[in-house]
Amino acid sequence: MSERPSDRVAIFDTTLRDGEQSCGCSMTVAEKLRMARKLVELGVDVMEAGFPMASQGDSDAVDKISREFSGIAVAALARCHAGDIEKAARALEKAKRPRIHTFIATSPIHLKHKLKKTEDEALETAVKAVEQARRYVEDVEFSAEDATRTSVEGLIKFSKAVVAAGARVVNLPDTVGYSIPHEYGALIAKVAAALAGTGAQLSVHCHDDLGLAVANSLAGVMGGARQVECTMNGIGERAGNCSLEEIVMALKVRGDILPYSTGINTPELFPASQLLTEIIGVGPQPNKAVVGRNAFAHEAGIHQDGFLKERTTYEIMDPRSVGVPESRLVLGKHSGRHALADRCRILGYDLSAVQVEFLYTGFIALCDAKKWVGDDEIRALAMAAVKATASA
Numbered sequence: 001m002s003e004r005p006s007d008r009v010a011i012f013d014t015t016l017r018d019g020e021q022s023c024g025c026s027m028t029v030a031e032k033l034r035m036a037r038k039l040v041e042l043g044v045d046v047m048e049a050g051f052p053m054a055s056q057g058d059s060d061a062v063d064k065i066s067r068e069f070s071g072i073a074v075a076a077l078a079r080c081h082a083g084d085i086e087k088a089a090r091a092l093e094k095a096k097r098p099r100i101h102t103f104i105a106t107s108p109i110h111l112k113h114k115l116k117k118t119e120d121e122a123l124e125t126a127v128k129a130v131e132q133a134r135r136y137v138e139d140v141e142f143s144a145e146d147a148t149r150t151s152v153e154g155l156i157k158f159s160k161a162v163v164a165a166g167a168r169v170v171n172l173p174d175t176v177g178y179s180i181p182h183e184y185g186a187l188i189a190k191v192a193a194a195l196a197g198t199g200a201q202l203s204v205h206c207h208d209d210l211g212l213a214v215a216n217s218l219a220g221v222m223g224g225a226r227q228v229e230c231t232m233n234g235i236g237e238r239a240g241n242c243s244l245e246e247i248v249m250a251l252k253v254r255g256d257i258l259p260y261s262t263g264i265n266t267p268e269l270f271p272a273s274q275l276l277t278e279i280i281g282v283g284p285q286p287n288k289a290v291v292g293r294n295a296f297a298h299e300a301g302i303h304q305d306g307f308l309k310e311r312t313t314y315e316i317m318d319p320r321s322v323g324v325p326e327s328r329l330v331l332g333k334h335s336g337r338h339a340l341a342d343r344c345r346i347l348g349y350d351l352s353a354v355q356v357e358f359l360y361t362g363f364i365a366l367c368d369a370k371k372w373v374g375d376d377e378i379r380a381l382a383m384a385a386v387k388a389t390a391s392a
């Protein structure tokens with residue numbers, strides 16, 4: 001492994017594991033396989049297919065995904081328990097590039113109340129788990145659960161010990177979405193400095209409890225992490241995980257100040273989001289960045305006018321670059337004459353300025369009674385404008 005972190009950021013997709021932990025988002029084995037095919041088309045580097053100890057379904061999903069996809073690393077989650085690791089290893093038996101992802105909590109609050117272990121006991125358990133996992137596979141990832149509520153010294157101790165035991169990737173999750181970007185970036189940078197020369201890769205895994213999962217993940221990348229754990233549509237435990245489409249597009253759109261690349265085929269983002277919505281029956285909110293229904297919709301007259309003159313006045317991404325077929329101009333009470341006349345032209349009515357004025361008056365009156373106005377109503381208003389101005 002190279003000494004200097006390269007600028008390539010690996011995308012570790014956990015839609016099928018952490019994403020599935022969202023309330024009401026569980027998937028059958030067949031559904032996971034369908035989604036896995038799309039994630040491969042999308043170009044994720046690692047796919048976390050499940051937590052085999054959690055259920056037979058998860059174990060079967062990891063097994064089936066391992067058999068079907070040879071070009072991608074398939075990960076299975078396991079607590080630092082011998083039984084979990086053995087189960088994960090079995091489920092991954094047919095994988096060409098298996099990864100065992102083992103985790104234990106490291107924060108005082110989790111150690112005291114959940115695990116009832118001292119830090120030294122947890123450290124010994126983590127090292128044993130990594131050693132056991134290495135007897136099955138070469139690629140082992142260790143996660144220090146609740147890392148952001150663990151001391152930096154504690155994290156450095158765990159990280160060095162698990163890397164010495166054979167872990168290739170050390171993940172420092174913001175399990176409870178507690179961190180703030182500059183703080184998380186500094187934490188990652190300190191652990192990265194402590195691991196310099198070991199060849200281990202640092203990974204970020206952020207939850208969105210304060211709406212900062214993407215910002216924190218970006219800060220982590222700037223601090224030296226070269227793997228981002230994320231999910232399509234940002235689904236995941238509680239408020240969700242770092243959204244794959246958002247972090248990937250932030251890295252791409254702001255390449256001018258973020259000199260990193262991913263292997264994601266971005267025109268597959270919207271189709272992947274749509275497929276996930278179809279499978280779990282829960283879609284992103286309309287104003288969700290990148291893949292929401294309104295992400296490329298403009299309603300305000302000033303925006304519509306600017307957009308019609310030059311798309312980039314109000315769009316920082318071409319919708320086609322993320323697989324959205326086209327931008328939409330929504331006609332509502334904030335819309336202006338320019339967008340209205342443009343829609344009429346699309347509908348076959350090339351109106352004069354006087355006709356547009358007539359139409360606009362009727363349109364605004366209708367908008368006061370409705371949230372938005374559809375094409376049939378625009379057509380009727382355009383016909384009325386043509387008729388009224390012809391007889392004038």
Ligand code: KIV
Nearest residue numbers: 103143145146173175
């Ligand atoms: O949020 C978390 O800490 C996790 C770990 C199991 C990686 O999902």
Ligand code: ZN
Nearest residue numbers: 018175205237
């Ligand atoms: Zn998580």
